Amino acid sequence: MKVGITLPNVGPQATVENISYIARRAEHEGFDSLWTIRRILWPIEPQTPYLVTSDGSLPKEYQYVLDALDVLAYVSAITNNISLGTHVEDMFFFTPIILAKRFVTLDVLSNGRIISGLGIGWSKDEYQASNIPFNNRAERADEFIFIMKKIWTDNVVNHKGKYYTIPPSRIDPKPIQNNIRVYLGGAAPGTFARIRKFGLSGWIGALVGGWEYVEKIIEGIRLSNDNGNKDHNKFQVIMVTFPNIIDNQSSSSNNERAPFTGTIDQIGEDINRLKTMGVEHIVFNYNFVPIGKDPLKVIEVSKELARFTK
Template sequence: MLIGFSVPQFGPFADPHSSAALCRDLEALGCHSLWVADRLLSPLTPPVGYAGGTMPVRYGTHLDPLLALCMAASATERVRLGSSTLNALWQPPLVLARALTTLDLISRGRLDAGLGLGWMREEYEATGVPWQGRGARLEETLDVLEAVWRSPTVAHAGPLWTIAESTVLPGPVQRPGPPVLLGGFTAAALERVGRRAEGWLSASMPLPYFRDLWSVAVEAAERAGRDPGGLRRVFRVNPEVTTVEAAPEEIHRRGTVRQICDHLRSMCGAGGDEVLVDLQLTTDSPDRLLELAAEFMAELD
């Protein structure tokens, strides 16, 4: 099992200088990876489709994910650096490809491009991107990324974007490009993972739900002639860490460090599976964040 943590970027951690220091400290703990998240808005009234009541206040204060990754890349030397998840549709795919290529170069080939569709209509409205047709828009975005990364000469003619035959250099360090992992929790999202992604950006969840979703990706990979055993899985958990044991039905999201880790172990079925622990919602203290990170490392190692 591989162990990753979130790049500190929200609420009281939204300071690039202290975040860079925390990234260095997290790398020193021996973790495998560091990941940014993507949040553009925190509406004052519950957004459409949000089932959790009021959004956490700290989501209203955030660092840009791509710039935060650049900061993390400069502050570290070894860890993989990823996005879980970057909302892929808020900028043209050629612009996204340039940014991700630059990050791969800055990090010397340590980038994992984790992409998703997001879930908040209000953020789509704010960026002027249509809510309808998101799946098709992501498919063409992936087409453009592949075209840019696979050849120095790029040409694309699709329903949404046209790129005249052009030279687009430099290319990324990783070939044929940074690994693309996709998020999502619908049948369509998992079908896309199995058909064309390097892996799935998942989350800690009840096991029956997880197994049903993963079976969709496995079947899609097999239909596409791909080996489902080669797909990566990254399980994000935003835990509420408690000092007393939580009820069994809650341990996918809250409980003691041991309870949460036991559940993550039950989800990880292969040596290449990875857990991503985001500690920004359970503490406001950099020192406590590092203490908890060390506890999770000791428990999961």
């Protein structure tokens, strides 16, 4: 199982010093990947409730956000080998050509280390601020991904579709990778169909619900791939987790505790559970728990948890 860490590009911990420390230490310690988060605003009165919180409000950490792709560009310059990804980049805040070019630029600057985690978003406020209609998102996503892949692979790009148009053009450079790895976030059936349709690298999820919910999604993905005759050797599941270390958590409450909340050993059991579910790449995100404010603690706890991934 590969192991990644989400960089502190949100909240009060989003400083150059913290980002630099975690990026350099993560690579030195042998972690596989570093990730960033996309948010463009924190609505005072959200039109779309945030499903993770009881009152529908976004975490206060989202009030202060450094741009996900710009942070990766900075980190690419201070690291050499570790992979760099987005979980996830909301594609519609860009046009296909601009986002494709930004990922290619990152891939060239990092010498082929970019992982593109993409989603279609959920916040009506962010759509409104981006001047993008909230309806027909699935259809728009299909066209968006189709264009991006053409830009990354075709010598001449020519597209006239329902939502986007590109006149016959040379759009270079191409990625250092043969094709940038693309993972889609989201839990709708259309997401999994889109992964199959475009031959994408896999699915990137977030462990924010109970185990039953996550297991059902992953089981559905595997079944969907079986029906689509997709090459299982190329398809991967990446899971973003939110470790919340509670040193005095009683083992007797193991069946009732939230996933990835508890002692190091209890969270280790959760990691093993993800392994049995077929998760190939786990990402530790500490931006919304107390540990996230201490970059030294982030690295040390990640090292302790990483031993359960072997």
